Every structure is written in C-alpha cells, then in structure tokens.
Amino acid sequence: MPKDDMGRTMFERGRPGQRGTGALEWDIPRPGLAALFPDKFRRKKAPRLPELSEGEVVRHFVNLSTKNHHIDKGFYPLGSCTMKYNPKVHETLARLPGFTTLHPMQPAETVQGALELMWRLERMLGEISGMQAVSLQPAAGAHGELTALLVVRAWHLSRGEDRKKVLIPDSAHGTNPASAAIAGFDCVTVKSGADGRVDVDDLKSKLSSDVAAFMITNPNTVGLFETRVEEICAACHSVGAQVYMDGANLNALVGIARPGDLGFDVMHFNLHKTFTTPHGGGGPGCGPIGVKSHLAPFLPSPRVTHHDGAYGLDRPSTSIGPVHGAFGNFLMMVRAYAYVLAMGPEGMADIGHTAVLNANYLYGKIKGSLQTKYAGPYMHEFVLDGSPLKKTDLHTSDFAKRLLDYGVYAPTIYFPLIVPEAMMIEPTETESKATLDEFAEIFLEVWRQSREEPDTVRTAPHNLLLRRVDDVKAAKDLVLTHPF
Amino acid sequence: MPKDDMGRTMFERGRPGQRGTGALEWDIPRPGLAALFPDKFRRKKAPRLPELSEGEVVRHFVNLSTKNHHIDKGFYPLGSCTMKYNPKVHETLARLPGFTTLHPMQPAETVQGALELMWRLERMLGEISGMQAVSLQPAAGAHGELTALLVVRAWHLSRGEDRKKVLIPDSAHGTNPASAAIAGFDCVTVKSGADGRVDVDDLKSKLSSDVAAFMITNPNTVGLFETRVEEICAACHSVGAQVYMDGANLNALVGIARPGDLGFDVMHFNLHKTFTTPHGGGGPGCGPIGVKSHLAPFLPSPRVTHHDGAYGLDRPSTSIGPVHGAFGNFLMMVRAYAYVLAMGPEGMADIGHTAVLNANYLYGKIKGSLQTKYAGPYMHEFVLDGSPLKKTDLHTSDFAKRLLDYGVYAPTIYFPLIVPEAMMIEPTETESKATLDEFAEIFLEVWRQSREEPDTVRTAPHNLLLRRVDDVKAAKDLVLTHPF
Amino acid sequence: MFAVAGVSKFEDLVEAIPAHLRLARPLDLPHSQSEMALSRELRHLAEKNRGMSELTSFLGLGWTKHFIPAAVDSIVSRSEFTTAYTPYQAEASQGSLQQIFEYQTMVAEITGMEISNASLYDGATSLVEGMIMATACSKGRKGFAIASNVNPRWREVAQTYAGSNGWTFHDVGWEAGTGARDRAALAKVLAGHAGKLAAVVVQTPNVFGLLEDLSGLADLAHQAGAVLLVAADPLACAIAEPPGSFGADIVVGEMLGLGIPTSLGGPGLGYLTTKKAHLRQMPGRVVGRTVDAEGTRAYCLTAQTREQHIRREKATSNICSNQGLMTVAASVYLALQGPQGLAEVAEQCASRLAYVRDGLQGAKIRPLFSGTPFQEEAFQLPPGSRARVEAACKTARLLPGIWLSDLLPGVPTESLLVCTSETHSRQDLDLLVSILSSAGGAA
Amino acid sequence: MFAVAGVSKFEDLVEAIPAHLRLARPLDLPHSQSEMALSRELRHLAEKNRGMSELTSFLGLGWTKHFIPAAVDSIVSRSEFTTAYTPYQAEASQGSLQQIFEYQTMVAEITGMEISNASLYDGATSLVEGMIMATACSKGRKGFAIASNVNPRWREVAQTYAGSNGWTFHDVGWEAGTGARDRAALAKVLAGHAGKLAAVVVQTPNVFGLLEDLSGLADLAHQAGAVLLVAADPLACAIAEPPGSFGADIVVGEMLGLGIPTSLGGPGLGYLTTKKAHLRQMPGRVVGRTVDAEGTRAYCLTAQTREQHIRREKATSNICSNQGLMTVAASVYLALQGPQGLAEVAEQCASRLAYVRDGLQGAKIRPLFSGTPFQEEAFQLPPGSRARVEAACKTARLLPGIWLSDLLPGVPTESLLVCTSETHSRQDLDLLVSILSSAGGAA
Numbered sequence A, B: 001m002p003k004d005d006m007g008r009t010m011f012e013r014g015r016p017g018q019r020g021t022g023a024l025e026w027d028i029p030r031p032g033l034a035a036l037f038p039d040k041f042r043r044k045k046a047p048r049l050p051e052l053s054e055g056e057v058v059r060h061f062v063n064l065s066t067k068n069h070h071i072d073k074g075f076y077p078l079g080s081c082t083m084k085y086n087p088k089v090h091e092t093l094a095r096l097p098g099f100t101t102l103h104p105m106q107p108a109e110t111v112q113g114a115l116e117l118m119w120r121l122e123r124m125l126g127e128i129s130g131m132q133a134v135s136l137q138p139a140a141g142a143h144g145e146l147t148a149l150l151v152v153r154a155w156h157l158s159r160g161e162d163r164k165k166v167l168i169p170d171s172a173h174g175t176n177p178a179s180a181a182i183a184g185f186d187c188v189t190v191k192s193g194a195d196g197r198v199d200v201d202d203l204k205s206k207l208s209s210d211v212a213a214f215m216i217t218n219p220n221t222v223g224l225f226e227t228r229v230e231e232i233c234a235a236c237h238s239v240g241a242q243v244y245m246d247g248a249n250l251n252a253l254v255g256i257a258r259p260g261d262l263g264f265d266v267m268h269f270n271l272h273k274t275f276t277t278p279h280g281g282g283g284p285g286c287g288p289i290g291v292k293s294h295l296a297p298f299l300p301s302p303r304v305t306h307h308d309g310a311y312g313l314d315r316p317s318t319s320i321g322p323v324h325g326a327f328g329n330f331l332m333m334v335r336a337y338a339y340v341l342a343m344g345p346e347g348m349a350d351i352g353h354t355a356v357l358n359a360n361y362l363y364g365k366i367k368g369s370l371q372t373k374y375a376g377p378y379m380h381e382f383v384l385d386g387s388p389l390k391k392t393d394l395h396t397s398d399f400a401k402r403l404l405d406y407g408v409y410a411p412t413i414y415f416p417l418i419v420p421e422a423m424m425i426e427p428t429e430t431e432s433k434a435t436l437d438e439f440a441e442i443f444l445e446v447w448r449q450s451r452e453e454p455d456t457v458r459t460a461p462h463n464l465l466l467r468r469v470d471d472v473k474a475a476k477d478l479v480l481t482h483p484f
Numbered sequence C, D: 001m002f003a004v005a006g007v008s009k010f011e012d013l014v015e016a017i018p019a020h021l022r023l024a025r026p027l028d029l030p031h032s033q034s035e036m037a038l039s040r041e042l043r044h045l046a047e048k049n050r051g052m053s054e055l056t057s058f059l060g061l062g063w064t065k066h067f068i069p070a071a072v073d074s075i076v077s078r079s080e081f082t083t084a085y086t087p088y089q090a091e092a093s094q095g096s097l098q099q100i101f102e103y104q105t106m107v108a109e110i111t112g113m114e115i116s117n118a119s120l121y122d123g124a125t126s127l128v129e130g131m132i133m134a135t136a137c138s139k140g141r142k143g144f145a146i147a148s149n150v151n152p153r154w155r156e157v158a159q160t161y162a163g164s165n166g167w168t169f170h171d172v173g174w175e176a177g178t179g180a181r182d183r184a185a186l187a188k189v190l191a192g193h194a195g196k197l198a199a200v201v202v203q204t205p206n207v208f209g210l211l212e213d214l215s216g217l218a219d220l221a222h223q224a225g226a227v228l229l230v231a232a233d234p235l236a237c238a239i240a241e242p243p244g245s246f247g248a249d250i251v252v253g254e255m256l257g258l259g260i261p262t263s264l265g266g267p268g269l270g271y272l273t274t275k276k277a278h279l280r281q282m283p284g285r286v287v288g289r290t291v292d293a294e295g296t297r298a299y300c301l302t303a304q305t306r307e308q309h310i311r312r313e314k315a316t317s318n319i320c321s322n323q324g325l326m327t328v329a330a331s332v333y334l335a336l337q338g339p340q341g342l343a344e345v346a347e348q349c350a351s352r353l354a355y356v357r358d359g360l361q362g363a364k365i366r367p368l369f370s371g372t373p374f375q376e377e378a379f380q381l382p383p384g385s386r387a388r389v390e391a392a393c394k395t396a397r398l399l400p401g402i403w404l405s406d407l408l409p410g411v412p413t414e415s416l417l418v419c420t421s422e423t424h425s426r427q428d429l430d431l432l433v434s435i436l437s438s439a440g441g442a443a
Ligand SMILES: Cc1ncc(COP(=O)(O)O)c(C=O)c1O
Pocket: A080, A081, A140, A141, A142, A143, A173, A175, A176, A217, A221, A246, A248, A249, A270, A285, A286, A287, C319, C320, C321
C-alpha cells in the first residue's frame, strides 16, 4: 500500500462537503451572496479545492513532509547554498505576535520595534561587510542583484551616463546575467583564467566607458578568493565602472575580510545563507544590498530613519523607488538579527574559520577519488571535476543520485559551468568532523562503486521511496496541475 | 549507513566540551562553586550527559522521531486507547504563556483564568457524564481509579464501615485490580457470561456487606454495553457497595447515554482518550473522576470554588487529601476544555454516533476473516478471537507485526484476557470511511497470507527499519541504561 | 584536521587573501548573547510594536488579516519543509515537489487558469513579473494600458522597473461614479497605441476594493495584440467569477492572509497563473508530474529551460529563491478550508463590510463609489473631519483604515478605505461605525 | 455504511442500551465554536492570569522556572512524539523507545544510580511510588522514618495514600541551627522501630532549600533493614554529589523546570531511579536494549512482569499512562545542556541566591538556617513585617517567595522561602533585595 500511495494528491482523497475548518460565527446579519454581489460577479463553479477533515489534511502534509531531505535530518552539502543549521530560537522569535501581526501601512509610531530592528540590522550588515549603507528590502539574492544594478544605473544616470554593459565572469551564477538583463543591461562575459580566478587581462580588455559594472562573486564559485581583487577594482574604477560583489559566498569571509575593504562598491547578502534563515524548500529568502556612500542616495525607498530616539520612514527623491510592496521579507530580518546577537564578534569570526577549515578538510579526505580542476586551498567550498566518471560511462548526475541512497543530499551539480561535470561541495561550519568523516566514507564508497560496479550507480537511487525520476517525461508531458 | 546507525545513542556521538546551549550571562559576581558549596557537597564526577551542538541534538531527535508510528502518520487502531485525531489548535492554546508560566503556589487572585477554566471543565464533565461533582486532579486513568477508590473508602469509613473487598470482572483492564490493591482492597474476580457481559449471577453471589465497590468498564472491554446495568447497580447498592465505572471507553457513550443516569456512583475519565488530549508516547494524561453528590465531600483537595464572581481554593476537612503535588496535569485540562467548546452539544453527540458506526462498519468489512467471540453489534470497538491463526501455527502477535508492514499500527493484543489471542480494534470517529476501507483491505490480505504463506506473517515485519525485535533477550539481558 | 586539509595552520588556508586586506580587528557588534538574553531583547523589540492583536485595525490594501488555523503553522514549522532547499534532487524532495504541484493546482483552480508557477516574492513583484512576461508574449512590445485604480503600491514597484526596461505606461483612469476603470479612456489608449501595447493591466478588486467587470476585456486586449494581465485577490475569487472565466492571459496577485500572517507585509506570497500556451514565457519555478524508473508517480522541477540557471541573460526572469515555505502555508490553509470554507470566509468578509456600510448609512456617510465592493471600500467623510476621526481612533486604539488621498492623487482628502474580515467581531464593527459616525459624521 | 455494519439505522447499533437509559436531550454545553472563537475565549482566560512573564516571581518549592531553549519545544511538538501511544509495537516505535532509553540513562547518571524507570506523574507521586517500592523491598514493612523537612506538599500526598496502605510515619525533625534533619532524632526512630521500618526518607535540598548531608545515612538505614529513599532535585545533582554516591537505594523527584514549563505545576515529570537489584520492585515502564531478528540494535519495553497489565493486583504499581512526552522535553533539555551547561545553570541559580543573601545581609536580614542552600533559602524577616512586605510586593508586581509558616508548622511567621534561578536578572534580584530591605528590614 505505501507504494501505491506514492504521489497521490489531496484531490484524490476526501469526500464532497467535508471541510477541515468549523463553520464561522454569524454574529451579524447574513445578507447572502445574492444580496452582496450582482449575478455577473458571482462565481458559478467553485474551485476544485480538496474536501478533507483537519486530520486528513494534517496526515497528508505530515506524510508528504517526510519525503524530503532537510537539514535537521542529515548532511546537505549543496555548494553555493550554505545549508547550515538554522537555530530553533529564530523560529520562536519570528512568530512573536508583536512581529507577525504588524501591518505595513501602520503609522510608524506603532511599529517602533520593527523599525528599530531593521535600522540596527542594516548597521550590523554594514559593519560585517564594510559597506556604508544597507537596504533590507530585496526578497532574495537575485532580487538584491537586480536592485543593486538599478541603483548602479541610477548613479550613472545621475552623472549623466547611460552605460549599457555589465561584465560577468563565465563562472557566475545564472542570476547574475539574468538580473543584468532585467536591469536593462547587455551582458559581456569575462573569462576565467587557468587558476579558476578572473582572467584580469580579459577583464581589462573588455572594460570601457560603456561598462556600468563588473559583477563578481567572491570567493568565487569554484571556492577561490579573488586574490587580485584590488587590481580588479582599480581597473574597473579607472573606467568609471562599479564593482559588484555577489555575496552568496559571504559565509567564507565573515570576520576574515570585508567586501567594502576589498574595494567593492556594492554587494548583496543572502540572509538565507550566511545569516542562516531557513531555506523553506525554496524561500522565502532575504537579499539585502550594501553600498558605499556614493550609491546610498539611490537605495530603494522607503528608508528607515532614526532621529531623536524615534524611528521613521523616508522616501528620498533620488531613490530608485520601491522594489517590494512593503518592506521585504521582514520575518527573515528578525531571524538574522537574532543570529547576529547570538554570534557576537567572536562567533562571527568562527563562522568563516570553521567553514573554510571544514571545506579543506573534507577535500583532503576525498581527493583520492575525484579532484578539483583548480588548485586550492579553498575557502568554504570546492568543486570537483566529474569527468573521470566517464571512463565507466557515468555522469555526475548518476554519482549524485547514488549519494542520496546513503541518507545524505547530493552536492550542487553542473554548476559552475567552467568545471566539466561539476560537483560543488560546501559542508558549512555547523557540521561536525564526525559528519564530514561519514560523508567522506560514503563518497569514497560511491567512487569505488563507480569504477567497480558502475551499474549500481547508473541506476541509483535504490534505497529511497522512488527510483530515478524521469525528468525528460516531465518536460515532455508538462502535467503541471492535477488532471481532475 | 542508515542501518549501521540504527539505535546509536546520543552518548556515542559528540565530542568533549561541546554543548548545545550558549554560555549564560554573568551580570552578577561569580563566586565559583568552591565558594558556594563546601567540598563534601560538591559533585566530583560530572554526569555523563551527551556533548553535542544544538544542531546535532535536533538532528538526533528528529531522526528518532521518524521511527515512530503516530496518529498524524496513519491509522492507529489500538483498542481501548481511543487514538483519535488531536486538533492542532489545542497545542497552540496549551502553550499560551498565560497558562504555561503559572506557578502552583501563586495567590488565587493571580490565576483566576486557570481556576475558571478548571471550574468550568469540572461542570462540563459533570454534564457529559451525569455526575454531580468532578475532580480534575488525577494525572491519568489509573490515578483516577485509585483516587476514586480512596474516595469510596473514605465514604465507607465516614459511615463507620471499613469494607475490604472490591469486585472486578475478569475482562477488566489491569489497572483496575492494581489500583484496588494500592487502595488497600482485596480483589475478587467476577466472571463474564457467555455473551461477554458481566455474569450477573456470579456478581450477586459475590456481593456482601464487605464489598466496598464493584468496578466495571462500560462499554466493557469487548466493546459491549452492559445491558443489565440497572440491575447491577441495584444489586450493589442493596448491599451498600458503590458502583465504579472505568470511563476509558466513554467515547462510545458521549451524547448517547450518561454514566450517572445509568446508576454509577463514581467513574474516571481519560481526557487523553475521550477528550483527545494527545497521548505523547505514554502520557501525560489526565484522569478526572466524577462522583454522585454523596461522595463529593471526599474528593481530593484542593477544590476549586466560585463565590461572588471570584474563583478560589478550598481544602475541605472531609477530603481524602491531595493525590498530586499541584493541581494535576493542568495543560491537558486546557486542551480538553477547548475540545468541548469546539464540539458543542451537536459535536459531542456525533462523537459517540460515528465511533460506534465506524467500529461496526469495520467489523462488517473484515468478519469474513477472524471473528469476535461475543456477538455484536458493538459500541466503539470489537475484539477478534485470534485462535484460528493457530491452524497455520501463527499467533496474534505475528498477525500484528505483519500489519505494521502496511504502514498501519497493530490493534491492542492479548487484552482482554477473556478472549483467546485477542485482537482489539477501535477505529475511533475521526477516521474516514476511506481509511477504514484501506485497513480492511490490508487486514484481509494479511489474513490471506496467514493461511497461504504463513511464514511471511511469522517473520514479519519485513518493510520497517527493523525486523522482529527480540524482547526475550531484552528481558534476559536487562540493558536498561547505556553501557558507557 | 589541518593535516588532512594539507596545511599546518588556519592562515595557510586563507593565504589567497592578501594579508593587508584581512580584517585585523574583531567586528564591532554587540557581544555574543545567550539564547535567554537575546530572546529577551527580541521580545522587548516585539513589545515596542502595537500589533493587530492590540489594535483594532481596518487596514487592508491586499495585506489582510485573516484567522489562521493552528494546523497551518503546525505543518509549516516541520523542519522537513522549513529547512529543505529548493527541491533539486527529486528523489529526495518529493515532499516539497508534490506540495508545490498541489499548490499550483489550487491557485490555477482559484483563478480559473490552466497553470501556475511555484511562487514569486509578493503581489507587487508578481505584477512586475506579469508585465515582463507580457512583453515576451507580445514579442517585445513595451507599452502598457494600465488602470489607475491598480494598487498604487504595486504600480510604484512596476515604475521602479520601468526605466531600465523601457516601459511606457498609458494610464486608464476610473469612472467618477463607479470607481471602475474608465471604458472610454481604455478604448482611447487602445486605439492610440495600436501595435505598441504588451498588455492591458487591471486589478480586481481594484484599489477602491471594488470588483472590476472583466467581461469583454480580453477581446479588447487581444484585438490590440496585447495580453490581458489581471491582478486578482484570490479570496475574492472564492465567490467572484475568476479572471480565467473572462479569458485573462496572465493573472497575478498576493496570497498573504491565506495562511500567512501580515508580518509588516513580508514574507508574503506572489502568485502567477496563466494559460498553458504561455508556459515558455512564464517566470519562476514550476513542478510537473512524471514517473520514476519503475513507473511510480513522481514529481520534479520542469520546463527549466526558461530559467536563469540554464538560460542566463535570456531567462524569462532572474528569480531563483522564491517564497517556497509560504506556498506550504497557503496550501495547508486552502486544503483545510476547501471550497466551502474559503467561500464562507469570503462571504464573512463581504458581509461584515455590508454591516459597516449599513451602519454608516445612518450617519449619512456614504461610499465614495457605487461599484460592488468585496471586503474593502472607500467611505466619504465630511470635509475637515480627518483630524477629529484620527484623534478619536487614537483614544480607542483603532486603525480605521487608509486615507485614500495619502496613496492616490485625485481623491478627496476624507476618503477612508476600510477593510473588514472575518476576524472583526460585531463589537469591532460597531466601534468603527460609532467613531466614524460621531467624529466623522456630518458636523 | 449501515448495511455493511449489518443494521439499517443507527438505533439498531445501540439497541443494547435500554431505551429509557439513553439521553433524550442534547447535552447542556456551550454551542459549538469555531477555532477562531474558541481561541479567543481561551486567550481571554489566559489573559486573566498573571503569569511569571508579567510578575517577578521567586516562588520555588520544586516548581522552578528555568529558561527553556526553543529547540526543546520544537522537538516536543513534533507529532511523531506528541501523537504516538505508549510504544507497544517496538518495530514501529523505536523513536519513543530509544528516547526513553536515553532518558533513563541520563536520569540514572544525574542521580548517580544504576537504573531509572520511564517516568511517574510528578515529584509528589514519585515519593509515594518510592515508598510503595520500599515496602516491597523490605518484604512488606510499613513504617517510615521520614524527615519533617521533606516538601510538605509531597508529604501530604503520601499521607493521602498512607491510610489505605497501613503506613506509619515516624517524623524526624530538623536541627534548629542548620535546618538539616536531626541526626539524634533519626537515631531514636531507627532504634525505636527496629524491624518495622521500610525506609528512611529524606529530601535534598530539603524544604528549606538546604543540601542534606547524606553521608553515612545509607548504612544507618540498611542496619535497620530499611532502604534509603532520597527525594533529590536533579538540577542540584549537576553540581552536588548525587544520592547514588552515598548509597541511596531509591531516588525520586521532579524534573519540571528542566525543559518543562511550570504550568500551574502540571504536567510535571516524576522520576525514580534505583539499584539494579531492586528492578523487580520498581514501578512503571522501563525500556531495555536488545536486537532485532537480524542482530540490529533495537529497544523495547521490558521487565513487564512487574506491571499491572500482566500482574494485575500483584503489580508493583497501578501506573499505566505516565508522563511520556515530558521525558522527551527533559531529554532534549539535558542533551542540549550537556554536563557543562547543566552545571552552569545550577551554578547560576546558586550564585544568584548568594547575591540576594549578600544584599539582604546589609539590611540585617539573615537566613533562617546556617545550612548550605542550592537555589532556595528561607530568610528571617522581622516580626510583624509580613503585611508591609506583601503590600510593597503587590505594588511592584513581585511574588517574593513562599511564607514558610503557611506550609509548615513550627517556623516563624516571617520566614520567607526565596527561590532564584538563571532567569532572574540582576535588576530582579536588586528589586527583591530592596523591597525586603525597606519593607521587611528592621523597623
Ligand atoms: C552565487 C549565487 N548568486 C546568487 C544566487 C541567487 O540567490 P537567491 O536564490 O537568493 O535569489 C545564488 C543562489 O543559489 C548563488 O548561489
């Protein structure tokens, strides 16, 4: 029976007329729908929502939930995603009625605590990053990228320049070019050098007075610090271009080095990575941006102000305008604020230290199998080249699926594009040595199987609720809603 | 790896010096342990508690948790246990700081809401049961039994009688005789008749002026209403004995008939059954007792009072005294109170109706396999006679283990003692017809296997994390704590 | 661990960071606090706010307080949903995948559309994504015939994106009597910008809380070669004919309120539904149904060639992380309510507004417009009464609504936009009516 | 469904209930309420209480408020633990079983004993169960040498059970100077009731909050053929030598506070640890480690022949449902703290009491006894000051402690039992000191 039940939706359960909530009280007269809406507005055919009791709904979702891997279950080495432990107190605090019941249109004097929290968090992020002004409004990293590029665009325009190009390394995350395009820029790709870092000569050759910004991830997506960052920034600045840091990998730097000190003009944070707000199966995130002071006037409105002990809101005319209907994902800010308080200066420094040590330790344990394309040491993550798997006609995706069989998640795969058959591993600082050792053992075992019994790997997974999922069929059939 | 990891304790993980909580603030001088305690009091060897990070602790318990069957996962047909759905709002309400932060020694004027809730719940239980006074203090059903028997004893003593015997049917739950023994009584067993109900002649033959009480479960443990209840009560009363109703099966009666109206003098409730407070893997429960007015003066102290709009506490001198250090399991009372409000008179009546219908429906579906020993119709549960399994050399316990393989829990087995190889099935009113149908299908399939491939059943379970657990070895080795 | 890492000390690991660029001091942050201390601090901040459990609030504008059954958070808070990542590895992520598939189905059903994506940040950005999508559906056109009675907070966000995308907005005003979009004005825009319009953009209920009559609108848009983009309140759709029934091409909006607390407006949940024919232009993630190697039903992310990680600068959107967990909240909420429960909540909201309207009638306070409201409506108070009303509300700890003129040019300064929901008791409504009647009644 | 059930209507199913005994009217209960309405009502009741988040409280007596890390409830509230039954079917209940096994291990470690059961209702009933067990260990003896400084609330409960069990209590008073049990009095009782005593019963810290010196006590008890039964505070055991080190036979007590909120005193968590030799007399459930058919490590309920469902009236106890979920709370709490964290909490509690004692010293308010307190201590205020102190505390919304004389005969009316914990800030302590010093200081 469990097998038959796999994938059965709510729409295939229940019975007509059932509902999971009790009838509401009518302490006022009930005019009836006909009296409320003229016929032309009234819905004729009810939406086919499930008809289940509360118990059935709960059972459905509880059982669904257990079909997920998640951090509280086991190791989650997704590179670039910083799957670290999310402290439970954040969940409690983000559920305080004093935060959850606030309305975005309330008068400022009734939301002083919320504004204070945002004001303080902006400054904390500023101190951590070495940036001079911060906006918390973007709802995720990509949203931050886009917002930051709009800020850069506004700055250029304010100087009478309508620059058209944004330079982006070939190792960049897909959101970088996508954000640049939506911000109205043309993307120009900068090559990576033989060492996996930006090819500075290629960069220089592409810099011009039409370049609005260079977007660079640091540490970059192969886990390497951009050692020539000063030279890069200087070159960009010399043609009037801004340097943007994709801060998705900030976890590696906290307490070790600050983007602002490195020369960057603007960056985004992923609170759902570095500041451990939970990923929620794909969000909500929070993607604040930090800027040097020359860009500050252009940050999204409203801005939180603080005068004479009172917090307020301001909408400067220089601002690019709002990028979110309200203030962004406020409850994620609550969690990040609590995290910074828990860490303090000492704890913050430990984050980067342990993240870097864990990554290099883990690579040390497994490098007898697959190897990286670019030499380390690495920062918080490393990227294996999966090409040797081809010898037994396997792909990185096969290897990944086989890892799942051992109760761990797979690394990020096929990203970045500059490493063939890439397998990107980020252990994070919250995993113990014991867990790293266990993962290394699993990894080496799968490596052994890849050579000695490749079929086991090719047909993985074997131990999960499902065998290999047919994504080709999914893309062909495109069944995107339940066929009633 | 998952298999190897089975059963690994917290004590086998972690590393010395690790802890899952941050250091506390010392905003006062820290005298140090040596200054606080003379040497003779100071602990020399720390307890070997786990040394883990918060993330490791959470991961440990989350993974443990998923090794449980539970109501929110699937059908839980444990007879006599009333495993019905526990509404989620109860969990929220029982966590309101206005309830959880109360101290039992607070002045009554600072806990008016709590006292009001208890006062009202007492009266609600009184109305539901037809009893005239209720005490919420006992912490579980067995505690209620014991408390009730002490009340009965005090009443007899108040009349100058020191009666020594308690009569108990052979079908009774084990707590009945155990409670009677601890209340200082000698237990005398009353036989069940051929119809599964109390053998009234046997009862009468054992009644005497030395009998303090007759304890009877109604509906009884084979799911039958004691039709001759009036005659039973009259016979007992005629010799001055009290009639006690074990209310574990009250779910079958709510809104249909009231124990007080049936003639019982005293009873206990299981809020963790009829009033759906969650079972918590074995508690906390809550076992209020209800009595007719002649027994009320003897109820445990303190009693909640209500005069002139103010709630207070009283300790009548006639009381047997307290049976709990405080007021009992207060947060369970909060949940039960919310449940009564949600149900209302209409919902209450539905409980009994649906519970009874579900039980008889389910028996109708499976009676082609195993059958009951005593004829129905049944109230909320029925008890199958597992003897036919012996034909293929199987036992009820084998059958139960095989059921587990299909993602459902097993019925209560080997209870009551009057049915050989008993299998006691209580579906409850919160299960849908679809779930009953699914269970019936599974049951019939296991029945088929029992005859056609008994080895499959004998060696079950096959699909769970573990195969059959060796309880004989457990009882022999008696490893009751982790061997460090 | 250093030995395995191939170094002898930590500094060796970060030698790639030029020494002078490393941070030589501890960060200037508050000292590390215990969970007890920081909980106290956060509670203190929370208590500095006056939430809607303390104030009686009639604020709406798409962020509406509804009652959230406890079962919602009991599911949302399961770490299986909370601490998972985007479900990349389908075999170990069926929980989130099936949940999203079910969410997609329910949102499509509610809006009357064929398909849905897996979420967008919020209502305002869903409008923007809808507009970007419209430009793609119309092969790059950049003009928008947009109703002036679309939520101004959303329009502002669209404005932020307009410059870099080269968008032109052609405003379509509202009718003075009904508050609905001005049909004549729309006809003019359509005629005046033939061949340039990507979309006709309307919202229902509009900023005045009034249902827009969508009949015939799709044809008008399509005749102009544009798509019909409708921002719609999902709760209103429970009882009002949904945009899909009127041939809308893209429907967007905000799901906050349906299982999601207002939380200062975020995290909310932007949705986008459309026709299957427009799938290739749709932004964001989408889950499809398929099978595994043994034919067992399974779900996975699909149609990914639209997305940034594959198509990079040619992607339909830059969105990556979206509002995943909020779709869990909305899914549980909608599943609990079912069609009946959802309709009852909607009816409650509308009926409570009618109760307020009836009450104000007595004090001669009339709605600003004659259109059909759902749960929000603008009431016209006498000139000069605003200060009196505000003072009376302050005393009563009541937020009576939003003064429309703070939001929108061209409306009288004493128009108050009042939003009711099932969470308002009769007493709450009576209090509002009595304050508006006495402080705001005809002097 | 009726057809399958073999009847044509509901009444046929309940024909066994004589018609005149059936309830002919609806129950007289409040009307069914929606979740929203009943939540409002319960919140209203909760708000009628003044909890310890609103009052500054120094109440203790074994129900002590400690900070509970959020991870505790995040585990406890998982329905896997909350909605499971007693783990009868081991193969489908390993979660609860292993958790209980780990709990047993931790409680045994903390108290320094060999084995533990799976829980009892609360501290008071754990004392009773310990006494019942002692009678079994001593082959039916019914006398108890019991210290008068055992928590009177617990003694009262024992008294309730005494009559029906035929128990006799021989009180052992306390020393006027130290507050500890009176050794001479104990010697007298032991001598006077030779052959009749089941147990010597003491508590540490005792009702005055003072540690009892247990050395030599086990020998004295054993010489009398009795067992040594110690009620012990598990948190004190983190830094104080536990009863097991002194040869105690049975240790009982209350775990409330350690991951479990005070909640008007329940649900709490009674524990009982003992020597392996006494297993057969131990009340309640116990989990043991074993293997499955393939040799994989497994856990199951064991030693069940002691229990009511097997032994019925000969069982060691009548207990069936116990406090299962509370053992999850305590287990998570103890696992999070570890030995270091638990010791730090204990040290904080004791240090904060020392701070109060030092502060009161200045106002010449001295402890009632000279013994060594853990986190609770009785202070002697000047005669006649109680009313003044109570009035001042009421104004300051402070519960300064428990007036000992309300609880125990033979102590001065102005002895105030003050309990401190890590949750008291320095300001809280200063406030207490200042109120006691001014209102309760020498007049
Ligand atoms: C390097 C990098 N940049 C940007 C992003 C986009 O962030 P988000 O998903 O928050 O939009 C990611 C997310 O995975 C990333 O890894």
